[in-house]
Amino acid sequence: MPYVIMFHDDPGVLDRKKELRAVHLEYVNKNAPRIIASGGLFPEDDDFPTGGLIILDTDSRQDAIDYIENDPFFLNGIFTHYTVDRWRKFVFDHKPVNA
Numbered sequence: 001m002p003y004v005i006m007f008h009d010d011p012g013v014l015d016r017k018k019e020l021r022a023v024h025l026e027y028v029n030k031n032a033p034r035i036i037a038s039g040g041l042f043p044e045d046d047d048f049p050t051g052g053l054i055i056l057d058t059d060s061r062q063d064a065i066d067y068i069e070n071d072p073f074f075l076n077g078i079f080t081h082y083t084v085d086r087w088r089k090f091v092f093d094h095k096p097v098n099a
Contacts, residue, residue, distance in 0.1 A: 002036055003064035007074075007082040008051035016078065018048075023072040031067065034058065051079070055087060 009017060028038055036057050040049025052073075056064050064084045068074055074082070089097050 001059060001086050001088055003056050003058060003061060004085050004087040005054040005056060005064055005068045005082055006041075006051070007068070007079040008041065009079050010077065013078045014048070016076065017073065020072050020076055020078065027070070027072055028054075034067070061086075 028035070034057050036055040038054045039052065041051035041053060042048070043050050054068070056067055058064055058067075061084060068082050068084070073079060091097065
């Protein structure tokens with residue numbers, strides 16, 4: 001069963017995050033075969049993400065933790081807290097999924 005990983009940036013990291021964004025995106029793209037979905041979380045008043053959500057195709061919670069703790073944003077203190085939860089799709093691409 002896949003895992004959903006969610007994080008929000010720590011305060012005061014915007015400039016450093018912009019500097020690290022290319023390295024973070026390289027990490028995400030390198031892991032694309034393992035990712036069901038990934039994207040930024042945006043504030044209402046800006047077009048630059050202040051967090052993220054990843055649905056990782058793995059059956060291992062430890063694998064999900066290893067993934068997020070090796071993300072350059074985590075390694076460089078852009079965020080220090082995250083959640084990891086098991087996930088099962090119920091509706092996908094606007095269509096109910098047989099459970």
